[in-house]
Amino acid sequence: TQLLEQSPQFLSIQEGENLTVYCNSSSVFSSLQWYRQEPGEGPVLLVTVVTGGEVKKLKRLTFQFGDARKDSSLHITAAQPGDTGLYLCAGRLYNQGGKLIFGQGTELSVKP
Amino acid sequence: KAGVTQTPRYLIKTRGQQVTLSCSPISGHRSVSWYQQTPGQGLQFLFEYFSETQRNKGNFPGRFSGRQFSNSRSEMNVSTLELGDSALYLCASSLGGVLAPDTQYFGPGTRLTVL
Numbered sequence: 001t002q003l004l005e006q007s008p009q010f011l012s013i014q015e016g017e018n019l020t021v022y023c024n025s026s027s028v029f030s031s032l033q034w035y036r037q038e039p040g041e042g043p044v045l046l047v048t049v050v051t052g053g054e055v056k057k058l059k060r061l062t063f064q065f066g067d068a069r070k071d072s073s074l075h076i077t078a079a080q081p082g083d084t085g086l087y088l089c090a091g092r093l094y095n096q097g098g099k100l101i102f103g104q105g106t107e108l109s110v111k112p
Numbered sequence: 113k114a115g116v117t118q119t120p121r122y123l124i125k126t127r128g129q130q131v132t133l134s135c136s137p138i139s140g141h142r143s144v145s146w147y148q149q150t151p152g153q154g155l156q157f158l159f160e161y162f163s164e165t166q167r168n169k170g171n172f173p174g175r176f177s178g179r180q181f182s183n184s185r186s187e188m189n190v191s192t193l194e195l196g197d198s199a200l201y202l203c204a205s206s207l208g209g210v211l212a213p214d215t216q217y218f219g220p221g222t223r224l225t226v227l
Contacts (some may be wrong), residue, residue: 102155103154
């Protein structure tokens, strides 16, 4: 059983559509990070959220950390083909040092 | 500021051999974590080193080991390679503080293929 459940695992949409990716857990995280990964490359950090209820915006991307710090969401408005890639959420548990718990990832394909 | 670098980028080995991967963290970062990424299991934590000491360890067999040098550079070693060790090995560096968020920044990875 995954400690951090990410959904959906695959998403294929048309350019201009909106989408939301979810990460859920029964555990409380001290912080949660979202990454985007291109094939054959390492994950690139998009955002870190720390405070329960926190909302951060990065252009067309909106990230939210749940009030109880157990879940997070990534919303993309008016998706572009350049948004195509693997999106990963990763949570940091208390007293676990640098260990990140990753979700399974969401493979997003945005077609022109 | 230069990012995290990993060498080599690609490696092909045969079963039973051993391999050493290298990671140079971002300047000033004292923590280096290693992850294994496979299509079936996703990203899984191997271990973390901070100030030359292993601070945290994942659920991998003893064939997987690592170390960190005084300049924070880290190496990961896998002995007696198995076919299932084929994966993208990623290292990530961070300042290493115990308070959130201590964001981790990833290198490009080393693609290991075991034949």
